[in-house]
Amino acid sequence: MGKKFLLEHVNVPGIETLPVYQSKGGYASVEKALKTMTPDQLIEEVKFSDLRGRGGAGFPTGLKWSFMDRKSDKPRYLVVNADESEPGTFKDRYLMEKLPHLLIEGMIVSCFALGAKSGYIYIRGEYMYIVRILEKAIDEAYQAGLLGKNILGTDFSLDLYVHPGAGAYICGEETALLESLEGKRGNPRLKPPFPAIAGLYACPTVVNNVESIAAVPTIINITADKYNDVGIGKSSGTKLISASGHINKPGIYEIELGLPVEEFIYSDEYCGGIWKGRKLKAVVAGGSSVPILPANLILKTAKGEPRLMTYESLADGGFVSGTMLGSGGFIVMDETACIVRNLWTFARFYHHESCGQCSPCREGTGWMEKVLHRIEHGHGHMEDIDLLVSVAKKIEGNTICPLGDAAAWPVASAIRHFREEFEYHVKYPEKVKDPKHFEKEPFVSEGMLVNG
């Protein structure tokens, strides 16, 4: 059994209530941080823990905190990004639903470290039932003196607010989130200035993912050294992985970073292998925005070593033979999956969710979707495959925010690794017009499949 920092008590009945949460040691980090540590010490502790942002980008959390403009006389804010919308990612939902007080505890400690007197949880609008859970937990915390004025008798005061968004994927991008939180249309801002200098209401702001903030109490309780002992190298601690697709046990797993991918897919503790005894064809390791890898490359790195569930190992070989850990949305495809169809689904999503502010993303995402639609439905031409690569390349790196890259990377990687499958669609239009074409007649490039 791997170490559990976040989900250790998740199955305790009533853990979402304050008394039960406190009976399991909840809010100990608040007591320790507010009464025995300074904000600088807290920031250093998080820095030493090597905690990396769990939302997808993997930027070091402590370093991000240290960028906060602490000389500014403006108010400072902590905003928790709970706008979980990445296809394949559903971990924050679970964390907030089951352990609302863990997030609140993490926010209190983080706000104290950052000098913030207000904190916001910007949550996906579709998670309305979780809004109620969080609001109930916040009320409990206020009544227990853990929020509000002079928390636990100290000088520190804090107010927390839950703010549901209207349901746009782009609002998960931190600057679009801030625009939305300010009541405007959720369009990403141009950087610089970065939120640490001018964020919410033009004040210094840190935006962190739910899971990142939920990891803070553990770091303070057990110290950064011990947190760092778990994991490998710069990928320290544990990570929530939301596993879905053609596996026997889809669900949310807390893994120690450094777990071999093969063990994650095939061991009974985690995914339990490919369903119906089929063969593994491909994996999208970190949510739909990261490059897709065929079975042989997801299990071995470019150097031929076993691929590990770490930021570095999954990225080994760059985008030619690697991918990203991303948000931990682990989508598994077996031999019957049609890569073109899945890619078209992703492309539809990004086309629909592009904010439309900058030209390459606004026009390019729609173009890719239309071409993929044609290929998948048996109306494609051979030139369309190179056209897709070209359009993806023209979007990548030329947009205001990473949504353009998120739309382009899966397309480029799918064609790089599964080009024959695209050609098959063009050569045999009658066969692929049946939506279940590969379920009836699996098509795979040679050497791509892996048995369990």
Place this chain on the structure above:
Amino acid sequence: MAKVTIDGIEVEVPDGTTILNAARKIGGELVPPAMCYYTNLKDSGGKCRVCLVKVAQGSTKDPRPMPKLVASCRTPVMDGMVVQSKSSPEVLEARKAVVEFLLINHPLDCPICDQAGECDLQNLAYEHGAAATRYEEDRRTFEKIDIGDKIKLHMTRCILCYRCTFVADQLTNNRVHGVMSRGDKSEISTYIKESIDNDFSGNMIDVCPVGALTDKTFRFKSRVWFTNPLDAHRDCPKCSGKVILWTKGDDVLRVSARKDKYGEVTEYICNECRFEHKKMSDWTVDGPRHIEHNSVISQNHYERTDLLKLKKEIERQIEFERGAELPPEPSPKLTN
């Protein structure tokens, strides 16, 4: 002050200046094109991505290049920064890509568009575009709508530069239009049942880089190259009253604000000047308008021809008053 080198030419500019404005200080071919940036409009820029440049050296302190191309209109210079604009194949490729994206849904209706001849996208496409399109899907289309009694919105042509919304936000006291929907379904529109009828709304027409917002008092009256632009002014209590009259003979076909060499309005004008004074007698003519930027008129140098004609006429008059026999006027029909 910061020293920045753009395409090998060094220029010194105040701290906080953007790369685009530093390039404009040098001038010439290296100046990146700009479709959405507009000097007078706060927070404009960064959206169209045609002004992308490569920062080959960040600064003297930190000489590392920037990892991606940056929007020159929103990126401030640093001392010692080295920028590649027209000298970078990567930049030219990116601009070509943006032009391709902009044109996939923009109709090539230049022959009937009022903006033809002075359209930024037309010029951009000429400089960076490809001769053929690779886009074979259905184009996005919209119905033309009247947004107010003076402005026609042809959304199909819009490239969503947001300039008109910035004008409405920053220049008028009642913005009733904005961007609706997302992605390639985005459209400029008025809020339900609203219309744009404030005193300075006409400036939205001037800032539009394409023919999406057109002057209903000028639509289809003439092609721009058949008009003769004159600087003129009137004593207006609402605005500076300094305008360009677009004339054909003695008829004033259009009145617009004066623009600088980058096609940007220097002083906004009110709707009364723009729409309600269409007689020569309403105006004091200051002289021929020198058009430098992005207009087909700049190719023909009308104002120089006029000045030359005027000079010759004055010389003829002087000679005539002295009693000299007037030389015949030059004509292609003359023979030796």
